[in-house]
Amino acid sequence: MKKDKKAILITAVLLAVLCLLAALGYQRFAPKGVAGEKEITVKVIHGDSGEKEFTYTTDEKFLGAVLEAEGLAEGEEGPYGLFITTVDGEKAEESRQQWWCLTKGGETVNTSATQTPIEDGDVFELTLTEGY
Numbered sequence: 001m002k003k004d005k006k007a008i009l010i011t012a013v014l015l016a017v018l019c020l021l022a023a024l025g026y027q028r029f030a031p032k033g034v035a036g037e038k039e040i041t042v043k044v045i046h047g048d049s050g051e052k053e054f055t056y057t058t059d060e061k062f063l064g065a066v067l068e069a070e071g072l073a074e075g076e077e078g079p080y081g082l083f084i085t086t087v088d089g090e091k092a093e094e095s096r097q098q099w100w101c102l103t104k105g106g107e108t109v110n111t112s113a114t115q116t117p118i119e120d121g122d123v124f125e126l127t128l129t130e131g132y
Helices: 002-029 061-068
Strands: 037-045 051-058 073-078 081-087 100-106 123-130
Touching: 002 051, 051 061, 061 073, 061 081, 081 100, 081 123
Parallel strands: 037 123
Antiparallel strands: 037 051, 073 081, 100 123
């Protein structure tokens, strides 16, 4: 019985240490925005393949803040940040499995717009995509 309690205590301590290390690692390696004024471009590719380009000058550090402040995108806050549902007035239709795909320079972005840092000269694309 004593060995079981000791094993549980050691496991709990190790788990707590691992959680602390993970949190510290995330803080150190999480995307960080760049301070200062920068100019970015956002290309919107609509469902009908029509394209529009928007250029913004901003002091924001992350893309989501720019998209919301400029009224270009709307969405729902989720556990990972902004889940974009509407861009340039076009709403993704869940019944058609539509969603807005965020890319940067044609490459997939693996963070939400809220967590995507911006730098001067960045070019982002928001493409209405169909199918999961």
